[in-house]
Amino acid sequence: MSTTTTTVATTPFDGQKPGTSGLRKRVVVFQKEHYTENFIQAIFTAMPAPGAQGATIVVGGDGRYYMRDVVQKIIRIGAANGIARFIVGQDGILSTPAASALIRKREADGGIILTASHNPGGPNADFGIKYNTRNGGPAPESVTDAIYAATRTITEYHQVTLDAPVDLTTLGCQHFAGFDVEIVDSVTDYVELTKSIFDFDLIRRFRQQSPDFSLLFDALNGVTGPYGRRIFVDELGFPESALDQCTPLEDFGGCHPDPNLTYADKLVARVEREKVALGAASDGDGDRNMVLSHDWFVTPSDSVAVIAHYATECIPYFQRQGLRGLARSMPTSCAIDRVAAAKGLEIFEVPTGWKFFGNLMDAGRLSICGEESFGTGSDHIREKDGIWAIVAWLNILAHVNQTQPAASVRSIMRDFYQTYGRNYFTRYDYEEVDADGAAQMINDLRAKGNDLVGQTINGFTVAAVNDFEYTDPIDHSVSRNQGLRVIFEDSSRIIFRLSGTGSEGATVRIYIERFDPVEFDIDAQVALKPLVDAALEVSQLSKYTGRNEPTVIT
Numbered sequence: 001m002s003t004t005t006t007t008v009a010t011t012p013f014d015g016q017k018p019g020t021s022g023l024r025k026r027v028v029v030f031q032k033e034h035y036t037e038n039f040i041q042a043i044f045t046a047m048p049a050p051g052a053q054g055a056t057i058v059v060g061g062d063g064r065y066y067m068r069d070v071v072q073k074i075i076r077i078g079a080a081n082g083i084a085r086f087i088v089g090q091d092g093i094l095s096t097p098a099a100s101a102l103i104r105k106r107e108a109d110g111g112i113i114l115t116a117s118h119n120p121g122g123p124n125a126d127f128g129i130k131y132n133t134r135n136g137g138p139a140p141e142s143v144t145d146a147i148y149a150a151t152r153t154i155t156e157y158h159q160v161t162l163d164a165p166v167d168l169t170t171l172g173c174q175h176f177a178g179f180d181v182e183i184v185d186s187v188t189d190y191v192e193l194t195k196s197i198f199d200f201d202l203i204r205r206f207r208q209q210s211p212d213f214s215l216l217f218d219a220l221n222g223v224t225g226p227y228g229r230r231i232f233v234d235e236l237g238f239p240e241s242a243l244d245q246c247t248p249l250e251d252f253g254g255c256h257p258d259p260n261l262t263y264a265d266k267l268v269a270r271v272e273r274e275k276v277a278l279g280a281a282s283d284g285d286g287d288r289n290m291v292l293s294h295d296w297f298v299t300p301s302d303s304v305a306v307i308a309h310y311a312t313e314c315i316p317y318f319q320r321q322g323l324r325g326l327a328r329s330m331p332t333s334c335a336i337d338r339v340a341a342a343k344g345l346e347i348f349e350v351p352t353g354w355k356f357f358g359n360l361m362d363a364g365r366l367s368i369c370g371e372e373s374f375g376t377g378s379d380h381i382r383e384k385d386g387i388w389a390i391v392a393w394l395n396i397l398a399h400v401n402q403t404q405p406a407a408s409v410r411s412i413m414r415d416f417y418q419t420y421g422r423n424y425f426t427r428y429d430y431e432e433v434d435a436d437g438a439a440q441m442i443n444d445l446r447a448k449g450n451d452l453v454g455q456t457i458n459g460f461t462v463a464a465v466n467d468f469e470y471t472d473p474i475d476h477s478v479s480r481n482q483g484l485r486v487i488f489e490d491s492s493r494i495i496f497r498l499s500g501t502g503s504e505g506a507t508v509r510i511y512i513e514r515f516d517p518v519e520f521d522i523d524a525q526v527a528l529k530p531l532v533d534a535a536l537e538v539s540q541l542s543k544y545t546g547r548n549e550p551t552v553i554t
């Protein structure tokens with residue numbers, strides 16, 4: 001098919017700075033004339049050497065409203081900038097982990113993932129564009145800075161004119177003058193990878209031998225529905241009734257596709273009512289996960305620690321490779337540190353954001369990592385992976401049941417606490433508060449810093465106050481101001497941080513943690529109440545934000 005290239009004059013937009021996970025804005029913002037085109041052009045302008053000319057990129061997203069329009073724009077603008085091959089998920093669908101896997105498998109030069117992750121979708125909700133590099137991981141700051149710089153100086157963008165939109169539904173390769181578009185099945189490569197990691201035979205046997213064991217997977221109408229169906233039903237043999245909300249919808253059925261106790265309330269209620277043995281959910285784009293049972297909620301900080309504990313005992317991928325090292329984001333609880341210590345492994349504490357794990361993985365020093373923000377994963381790809389974590393739990397449950405029949409999520413957690421003690425953890429979120437008030441609160445707390453040391457707040461004596469700063473051990477880049485920590489003499493911690501992923505106002509997060517070596521049966525909210533009160537007192541949060549209650553507690 002012949003194509004012509006046109007150049008369109010444009011002017012920069014303010015605020016096209018990619019955050020932790022790309023550029024996220026309301027759909028109506030992306031729909032402004034030239035807004036999306038400018039940003040896409042900036043990505044191609046800034047693509048790391050050797051650049052866009054002749055490159056292959058993977059394109060796909062979580063199916064949210066406006067995604068398919070943007071896939072077409074990426075193809076037109078990318079082709080005019082010299083991209084030779086677009087590998088696109090069928091109908092534009094690729095979960096974030098599937099996109100990362102595809103970039104790696106096909107040795108593409110990068111990928112563009114269209115998602116606002118766990119933020120709501122639809123004409124009045126959010127959209128997002130994120131660039132991943134050739135290792136399959138989110139672009140490092142050097143690249144996002146270059147993209148931002150390009151958005152600041154842009155004067156024109158280039159696009160090819162096509163007679164009709166590219167057909168995204170038919171599998172196979174379509175040739176155009178100067179470039180190819182290859183439409184791939186969204187699920188198959190990812191399922192193959194997952195099967196190579198876990199012991200599917202063991203899980204199948206466990207399911208057959210334990211008719212009482214029930215699974216309920218809720219995709220929250222996000223992208224993981226088809227992935228979940230293929231893995232849980234087609235491969236592992238769970239009944240169709242193990243799936244809920246597994247058809248991707250452009251507006252996620254009006255729900256907030258974030259797997260936590262607040263937004264996945266439908267799942268939580270069903271798991272309790274139906275006495276489900278393993279309940280699980282994933283977010284809009286499939287990289288987050290939540291795991292629970294009718295009698296236990298597994299906090300993400302514990303989940304990654306448990307997976308690390310059992311990895312070389314029963315997960316074939318780690319039995320083959322061994323564990324190279326473990327890691328968590330700074331606000332994530334220190335449970336995984338205890339596993340690392342017991343196994344004699346290196347442990348890394350990185351700033352919030354999955355991209356910080358990538359360098360460690362590429363350098364062969366990190367196998368399993370997680371974040372309190374419902375992110376869990378390993379070096380099989382360079383994104384966190386919701387389905388991976390859920391299958392990991394199935395694999396562990398199947399394994400433990402071989403020697404302890406009727407082992408459950410709860411019994412596995414009890415065993416874990418018995419071995420390591422319990423790091424009680426909770427997070428309070430205050431969403432969409434006034435940005436100036438939130439920034440002021442953090443600044444004032446920082447300024448108080450050393451004066452607080454030695455003071456006793458609600459029974460806890462402050463040992464240190466500092467801003468988390470991270471020097472990447474591989475490329476030695478330094479990230480500052482990654483969260484304000486108030487550390488107490490008994491090692492309890494309170495961390496204050498502003499979210500990097502909101503699209504309106506500011507979101508304040510307070511992370512609260514206390515270690516107890518022997519008492520592990522207290523409700524986390526009860527165990528942490530005195531520390532929560534200390535956090536509210538020391539920060540004067542309600543004065544700065546006007547909020548008396550958090551919007552979400554995890």
Ligand code: G6P
Pocket residue numbers: 020021117329352353354355371373375498499500501502509
């Ligand atoms: C995204 C990133 C995660 C990160 C999270 C933090 O989901 O992929 O790696 O933990 O954002 O979000 P926040 O809103 O706390 O900045």
Ligand code: ZN
Pocket residue numbers: 096116117118283284285286287288
């Ligand atoms: Zn996500």
